[in-house]
């Protein structure tokens with residue numbers, strides 16, 4: 202984490218993955234590339250968070266986002282990554 206400003210964790214457990222995180226994963230990767238944030242964001246996957254019923258789940262630093270979809274994720278990324 203030393204040089205990273207933010208950590209994004211995406212749940213790649215089978216429930217979240219099948220219900221939207223497969224697409225969200227691509228969207229986040231594209232967003233990081235387009236905004237040249239590769240050096241600032243530590244983006245990685247994780248196993249099931251144990252919150253499948255609230256999924257798809259992503260986490261930014263310590264904040265958990267539930268029911269993330271393709272529309273919501275852009276808003277979440279804009280909110281969190283605009284000023285870093």
Ligand code: FES
Nearest residue numbers: 214217249252253
């Ligand atoms: S698969 Fe994501 S919380 Fe269980």
